[in-house]
Amino acid sequence: MRGLGLLVSAAVACGGCGHSGRGWFRVDRQPAALAWQGSQACPAVEGPGPAVMLVPGIGGDTQNNDEVKAVLNGLQPAAMFTFRWSPMEDTRALLDRFSEGVEHLSACLPPRRQVVVLAHSAGGVLAALAAGDLELGQQARERELLLITVASPLAGHGYASWRTALLTHKPFVMTLGGNLTYARAPEGVKVFHLRTHAASDHVMRPTPGWHWPDHPDAVVPGATEHALPVQVGHDDALLWAARALVGTPERFGVTHTAVE
Numbered sequence: 001m002r003g004l005g006l007l008v009s010a011a012v013a014c015g016g017c018g019h020s021g022r023g024w025f026r027v028d029r030q031p032a033a034l035a036w037q038g039s040q041a042c043p044a045v046e047g048p049g050p051a052v053m054l055v056p057g058i059g060g061d062t063q064n065n066d067e068v069k070a071v072l073n074g075l076q077p078a079a080m081f082t083f084r085w086s087p088m089e090d091t092r093a094l095l096d097r098f099s100e101g102v103e104h105l106s107a108c109l110p111p112r113r114q115v116v117v118l119a120h121s122a123g124g125v126l127a128a129l130a131a132g133d134l135e136l137g138q139q140a141r142e143r144e145l146l147l148i149t150v151a152s153p154l155a156g157h158g159y160a161s162w163r164t165a166l167l168t169h170k171p172f173v174m175t176l177g178g179n180l181t182y183a184r185a186p187e188g189v190k191v192f193h194l195r196t197h198a199a200s201d202h203v204m205r206p207t208p209g210w211h212w213p214d215h216p217d218a219v220v221p222g223a224t225e226h227a228l229p230v231q232v233g234h235d236d237a238l239l240w241a242a243r244a245l246v247g248t249p250e251r252f253g254v255t256h257t258a259v260e
Contacts, residue, residue, distance in 0.1 A: 021084050024101040027054070027069065028080035035081055036101050042108035049076035050114035050146075050254060051105065055083045055098075057121030058173070062235040071239065074246035075254070078113060081105060085126070087173040094172050095130045102134060106143060116245065116254060117147045120238045121203065122176055124152025124193075128220050129175075131191055132183025145189045146252055148245075151196040151228075151237035153203055155218035156180040158211025179211075184221040191223035192252060194241050201234045226251075 023037035035043045045051075052072050061082075062068070072080065083101065085094060106115050119127035128149055136145065159177045167174070185191050195214055198204040204214040219225065232240050245252060 022086060022089075023097075024053075024081050024083055024105060026079060027082045028073070028077065032082070035079075036104050038100075043079055043105075045078045045109060045113075047076040047078050049078060050116045051109055052077045052080045053083065053102065053105070053115065053117045054081065055085075055117060055119035055123035055127050057123050058087045058176070062120065062238050064235060064239050068239050068242045071242040071246055072118075075116075075249070078109060079105075083123070085123075085172075087122070087176070088171045091129075091170045091172045091175040094126065095133060098126060098130045099133045099135075102130075102145070103136065106136065106145060109143060111143070113143055114255060115143060115145045116252075117145065118150065118238070118241060118245070119148065119152070120150045121152055121234065122172075124149030125154060125156070125176055125180065126172065128152065128154060128182050128191070128193075129180070131185040131189060131220055134186055134189055136186065136188045143188065144253070146192065146254065147185065147189060148192045148194060148241060148252065150194045150241045151201055151203065151234050152193070153213030154180060154182075154193065155211070155213050155215035157213055158207055158209060180218060182218070182220040185223075190253060191220040193219060193223050193225045194228055194237065195225060196228050196232055196234065196237050197230045200231055201237070203234050 024035045025032045026035040026043055034040065052075065056062070069080065083098060102117065109115070117127055127147055131147055156176055156178045158179055196204055206212050228237055228240055245254060
């Protein structure tokens, strides 16, 4: 039950992440401002690069989050957003809010501009579960969405009880405890899984019942997978991914201009 303890502790540390702190926020300006929560107009697009959307894990931003954002500025992003969420939110409502925000903010971009979703830890599980729900429509032919999960326990933590199925309200923290499967992403969405190693990432270590949170069968169908260097830890993985995006963007198909 070690995994359950870690998740519950993170949820408590989140303090419930009250409604005022949830939604898509613009974070390439100070102070951060709400960019979308169901009714906002399109935010301004500035840089020539892709829009970058960060999705933190269950405990919120990593300690090196400011450094991550500074590195990502090397992409000259059109805008940079982050998704604030609570692990106690109903799973279906949370996935819908995530998907609707991605769709809205993507539609705000000029034609033929990419979107990069960089999702860490449990945020990567959230993004991967939502990938099959994304409805980009005409945008799929005009834009490309790159969804990158980083150090994410894609197989869940394997402790969910059968009683979870009886709950009307299914908190995401309980969903994360189950054995997870994923739907194929639609046209226009490319998924990458950046995997860490249990030797250096405590989140990936097997549970007492020998459930592996990063089991290789847990994958969005058709996704591209990359193994990170064995010494890269859980939080450091996000910074590693940001540096890889800026240093070798072609590895992920990132371009500064139109998608040909």
